[in-house]
Amino acid sequence: MPIYEYRCRKCGTGFESLVFGRADEVSLCCPGCGGTDVEKQLSWFSTSHASASDRGAQCAPKPGSRFG
Known part of the structure; x- marks a missing residue:
């Protein structure tokens, strides 16, 4: 869904809106x-990005654990 975050330049209010x-x-x-x-x-x-190798490293069992 195209939901975007916006901020008003006049009062600083932040809000989200569905924009097509x-x-x-x-x-x-x-x-x-x-x-x-x-x-x-x-x-x-929308801006965070992890490579496949980063995701794999985060999910890998720790050495010495019963799964590693």
Whole structure:
């Protein structure tokens, strides 16, 4: 689902919105003050990335454990 995080430049309120295209994004307004000057935020969920080797290392059993 295309849920994005935004922050109002006027009052600083952060909010999320379901956006399907540029037309939806242009019509956004702040739920706090009603302002339309909002900016898209980068969320950790959308920007975090681990390589397959990182994930494997995190899931590997520790040496000396009954599984290692």
